Amino acid sequence: MPRIPGFPGEYLGELDMARTQLLALADAAPTQLYEWSPAPGTRPFSAVLVHIAVANFCLLHLAGVRTATGIELYGEWEPDDPVQRLAMVRRNLATERAIVDKPGTIDFLRRSLEAVQLAWLDSSDAMLEQPRSFIGEETTRRRLYLRMLVHTHEHMGQAIAYARTFGMKLPWPDPLAGLENMPEQMPADPVPTA
Template sequence: MQSRIPGFHGEYLWELDIARMQLLALANAAPEQIYGWSPTEGTRSFSAVLVHIAVGNFGLLHFAGIPTSGGIDLYGNLQGDEFARTAAIVRENMARERTITEKQSVIDLLSRSFEAVQQSFGECSFDALEAAVDCFGERTTLRRVFLRMLTHTHEHMGQAIAYARTYGMAMPWPDPLKAFDSVPPAAELRKSSQAQ
């Protein structure tokens, strides 16, 4: 069993790692042709869902004023009020969803975004997470911005899994529910505990 950092930092990084491992496994296992596919007209393609997760991570780090690892700066020094800067980031992210479509480019961006979140979060002290930041027109804590990254990732991971299953793709990890096939039904367990 892998050792974990104690407390909130370890719990957060553990959850992030689950999403990272599953998303990258899914992205790598997916055939190239699914990358341009979407279940219905007007919805994101499979590649756009993965890019949306990645640029969401980078965008939230930028909103929170956190420099990313490796000098990755997708947005530069944006001018204007908060709404104008937010709109510029959203427009750039939407453009990336349409233009970053090749499988390996998508995987590379997704992987770099997870590395950026992991490193940035790992470098934040508990006190730093309590710092107030502006994000989407609200005053909140840096901790909440990191939680938003995690929930946004899981939200769209579910979307990517649904796309892959609809496409007919098997998941590239074992079905966790199969482990319960050998467990007796609850009714049998209740009978045996009542008999004692």
């Protein structure tokens, strides 16, 4: 399927890259990795993936997008209310501790990434310009979608670091493999002669 032109397509391309790699990593990870964390007081691998997912559902809710899972998590809470916003954060933390098994974690992560994609595809330029509140600042729905993408990539890096520290080989080719064998200086392009 050809990419949608402009920024909407670029956004979806970045989201698809994260979705593809995160789900491949989650699927390839051994079950033992799901309960493993690199140090006391850090999230286990399962919680890193669930954290990505709950953040997606939470940010969609903040953007005014009501998904079935978002309503299940947050009901009709209004994120403009500070008390309800704090309740959303508490619910997210509880969900990170509740979903710990590999199949449940993968399913929850997959559903969150699909929800972001579907909501983005359903957003017009006018909808993205709509004002929203985020961390005490007036902004737009578009910024909340950017936060979803940035946050997903940020914690994808964390999940990759966990997997590597655990000794797991990543389930996709290393794009830098073989660079150590490349010459330090590339040959100059030949100058055309007239």
